Amino acid sequence: xxxxxxxxxxxxxxxxxxxxxxxxxxxxxxxxxxxxxxxxxxxxxxxxxxxxxxxxxxxxxxxxxxxxxxxxxxxxxxxxxxxxxxxxxxxxxxxxxxxxxxxxxxxxxxxxxxxxxxxxxxxxxxxxxxxxxxxxxxxxxxxxxxxxxxxxxxxxxxxxxxxxxxxxxxxxxxxxxxxxxxxxxxxxxxxxxxxxxxxxxxxxxxxxxxxxxxxxxxxxxxxxxxxxxxxxxxxxxxxxxxxxxxxxxxxxxxxxxxxxxxxxxxxxxxxxxxxxxxxxxxxxxxxxxxxxxxxxxxxxxxxxxxxxxxxxxxxxxxxxxxxxxxxxxxxxxxxxxxxxxxxxxxxxxxxxxxxxxxxxxxxxxxxxxxxxxxxxxxxxxxxxxxxxxxxxxxxxxxxxxxxxxxxxxxxxxxxxxxxxxxxxxxxxxxxxxxxxxxxxxxxxxxxxxxxxxxxxxxxxxxxxxxxxxxxxxxxxxxxx
Numbered sequence: 001x002x003x004x005x006x007x008x009x010x011x012x013x014x015x016x017x018x019x020x021x022x023x024x025x026x027x028x029x030x031x032x033x034x035x036x037x038x039x040x041x042x043x044x045x046x047x048x049x050x051x052x053x054x055x056x057x058x059x060x061x062x063x064x065x066x067x068x069x070x071x072x073x074x075x076x077x078x079x080x081x082x083x084x085x086x087x088x089x090x091x092x093x094x095x096x097x098x099x100x101x102x103x104x105x106x107x108x109x110x111x112x113x114x115x116x117x118x119x120x121x122x123x124x125x126x127x128x129x130x131x132x133x134x135x136x137x138x139x140x141x142x143x144x145x146x147x148x149x150x151x152x153x154x155x156x157x158x159x160x161x162x163x164x165x166x167x168x169x170x171x172x173x174x175x176x177x178x179x180x181x182x183x184x185x186x187x188x189x190x191x192x193x194x195x196x197x198x199x200x201x202x203x204x205x206x207x208x209x210x211x212x213x214x215x216x217x218x219x220x221x222x223x224x225x226x227x228x229x230x231x232x233x234x235x236x237x238x239x240x241x242x243x244x245x246x247x248x249x250x251x252x253x254x255x256x257x258x259x260x261x262x263x264x265x266x267x268x269x270x271x272x273x274x275x276x277x278x279x280x281x282x283x284x285x286x287x288x289x290x291x292x293x294x295x296x297x298x299x300x301x302x303x304x305x306x307x308x309x310x311x312x313x314x315x316x317x318x319x320x321x322x323x324x325x326x327x328x329x330x331x332x333x334x335x336x337x338x339x340x341x342x343x344x345x346x347x348x349x350x351x352x353x354x355x356x357x358x359x360x361x362x363x364x365x366x367x368x369x370x371x372x373x374x375x376x377x378x379x380x381x382x383x384x385x386x387x388x389x390x391x392x393x394x395x396x397x398x399x400x401x402x403x404x405x406x407x408x409x410x411x412x413x414x415x416x417x418x419x420x421x422x423x424x425x426x427x428x429x430x431x432x433x434x435x436x437x438x439x440x441x442x443x444x445x446x447x448x449x450x451x452x453x454x455x456x457x458x459x460x461x462x463x464x465x466x467x468x469x470x471x472x473x474x475x476x477x478x479x480x
Contacts, residue, residue, distance in 0.1 A: 002215075004215070022048065023051055028055065046063045047061050057137075069322070116231065122259060123260075133299050151174065159196075170232075171219075181295065199270055218233070252267065261306045276292040324353045359391070385439065386440065388439075
């Protein structure tokens with residue numbers, strides 16, 4: 001049963017003993033971050049700060065901060081099972097006969113029910129502040145000492161493509177400059193920046209709505225790397241198994257989730273830029289200051305007794321790590337459709353999702369690992385990846401000891417490492433130039449004679465199954 005809103009998810013967390021309420025006064029400047037960082041690092045509970053200094057609103061944080069809570073958020077036993085549902089949809093073939101078409105109708109009807117639904121009103125409009133709205137009323141956090149100010153860090157930012165009218169929802173941090181303006185951190189490679197560019201070419205302001213405190217499927221969908229032009233609310237509907245109800249804003253022609261806690265309505269002027277950052281980012285370092293567009297607030301709508309949902313990012317592991325891992329698992333079936341030889345992929349937390357990807361493949365021909373490297377560098381947001389390591393299919397990518405052992409055993413550095421140049425993540429502070437630099441691919445597969453390897457490749461030391469079984473049966477006899 002889909003969570004109607006964030007509040008139903010909070011009830012679920014409480015029922016599962018996954019929520020800790022903090023009733024004593026706390027500060028939104030640094031204190032909440034330090035508390036959350038300590039809890040995140042040890043895999044602790046979601047936190048609800050009920051008494052935030054200088055604010056009437058509570059702060060909810062760390063709701064996605066463990067594998068269990070990610071599963072609860074997406075209402076699934078495991079992300080793998082949700083990924084399997086995607087696989088079933090992808091493997092649905094076009095029906096040939098009338099009977100096959102009739103059999104397909106229930107599935108098509110189910111898929112159609114995931115599309116967002118327009119409604120006339122919603123809880124997000126219980127309070128409407130269109131006359132002199134102020135961001136000062138929200139308990140927006142300053143997370144790290146050298147941050148340039150307070151940042152909204154879990155915003156679902158809604159815009160419309162001026163050419164197609166297609167909706168886009170992304171998650172872009174927003175530095176608060178004053179009570180009515182923020183930065184809009186649209187990276188050059190992201191859909192938000194692409195849509196903004198289209199408005200700029202028309203010399204038009206872009207209307208922007210920011211939903212804060214949405215149900216977990218909506219918040220998660222905002223971070224997913226969907227193909228350009230695909231509505232993230234469809235993915236949210238698929239996850240929820242129920243359409244997301246959308247309501248039109250009060251002062252702009254943009255729709256937002258009707259059950260959101262808080263909505264900021266405003267616009268971005270294509271001519272205006274302001275310095276944004278530094279910001280303590282998910283890399284564990286401060287992302288550098290740069291010029292970005294500016295969001296102007298026109299109105300705030302919210303629920304009565306609204307809850308401010310946010311996130312703290314920094315040196316992993318933190319809440320965003322579990323969100324990233326869910327994305328990794330959820331989109332593996334899509335990647336396998338494009339590259340059937342891929343067995344598994346893994347992005348270790350310490351690689352902060354753009355520095356390192358491990359890939360295991362069913363190697364079928366000479367140079368296969370190189371083909372995969374270059375194929376991945378040409379695929380969506382994987383293009384940012386600084387290092388791609390390709391192994392054989394029998395390597396457990398989630399066992400770091402096995403990965404290090406197999407990779408270092410299988411490579412001759414001069415032969416198996418190659419360097420390329422291309423787009424890099426905006427947050428990569430080490431690249432030669434901003435958003436452009438070098439990358440490395442490592443072929444850690446067993447080498448074939450067809451690849452110029454004339455020596456004999458050794459076998460692993462493994463005990464026979466017969467002896468393993470014998471020792472297992474007699475284990476207690478040995479006195480252990």
